[in-house]
Amino acid sequence: GQQVMQIPQYQHVQEGEDFTRYCNSSTTLSNTQWYKQRPGGHPVFLIQLVKSGEVKKQKRLTFQFGEAKKNSSLHITATQTTDVGTYFCAGNSGSARQLTFGSGTQLTVLP
Amino acid sequence: SAVISQKPSRDICQRGTSLTIQCQVDSQVTMMFWYRQQPGQSLTLIATANQGSEATYESGFVIDKFPISRPNLTFSTLTVSNMSPEDSSIYLCSVTSGADTQYFGPGTRLTVL
Numbered sequence: 001g002q003q004v005m006q007i008p009q010y011q012h013v014q015e016g017e018d019f020t021r022y023c024n025s026s027t028t029l030s031n032t033q034w035y036k037q038r039p040g041g042h043p044v045f046l047i048q049l050v051k052s053g054e055v056k057k058q059k060r061l062t063f064q065f066g067e068a069k070k071n072s073s074l075h076i077t078a079t080q081t082t083d084v085g086t087y088f089c090a091g092n093s094g095s096a097r098q099l100t101f102g103s104g105t106q107l108t109v110l111p
Numbered sequence: 112s113a114v115i116s117q118k119p120s121r122d123i124c125q126r127g128t129s130l131t132i133q134c135q136v137d138s139q140v141t142m143m144f145w146y147r148q149q150p151g152q153s154l155t156l157i158a159t160a161n162q163g164s165e166a167t168y169e170s171g172f173v174i175d176k177f178p179i180s181r182p183n184l185t186f187s188t189l190t191v192s193n194m195s196p197e198d199s200s201i202y203l204c205s206v207t208s209g210a211d212t213q214y215f216g217p218g219t220r221l222t223v224l
Contacts, residue, residue: 031211033212041217042203042218043213045214048212088154092211098156098159098169102153104152104153106151
């Protein structure tokens, strides 16, 4: 079955540093999505990427879909304490409506 | 985006009992899903709740353990049956409407003693 991988699971950065996380899929994806889950909260949708090589920005967050549509990345510029949380990538392939979630990366921002 | 509520928000249950979790959406949605998230882990899809028919279960999950109902386009229930401590987890419902993006409910935190 489809597998979506995020490594590592935990990341500590100093406030103001940049943060990049990659997400790799074992199969070609029809789209990829990123979600953020704050501690004690539920996953919240951030972005969806559909086209090969697509890049989208949300303020300090930049998302990119790989050319082969098998990987994606999240880049946060100048991290802030409000960026703390677990970031999940997810994707589906073919006609499947279900999402397969990556293992997530828990980001801690040190003041 | 849809507004989703879940009841109960948390519960502590005894081994061998069952708990039914409700998911209510403020608008009609195409698809509803039930996930489990164990502490510090990712989200695992339990099943897709189908309106008016039996749910579609993922590998490792069965109807006898996790019966699901979806009587209409805005409501679904998940029952965790004959609970054991291994069922302690957060249970989340999510919905889509048209697009593939999913919106999650606040979750139900279940502890089984």
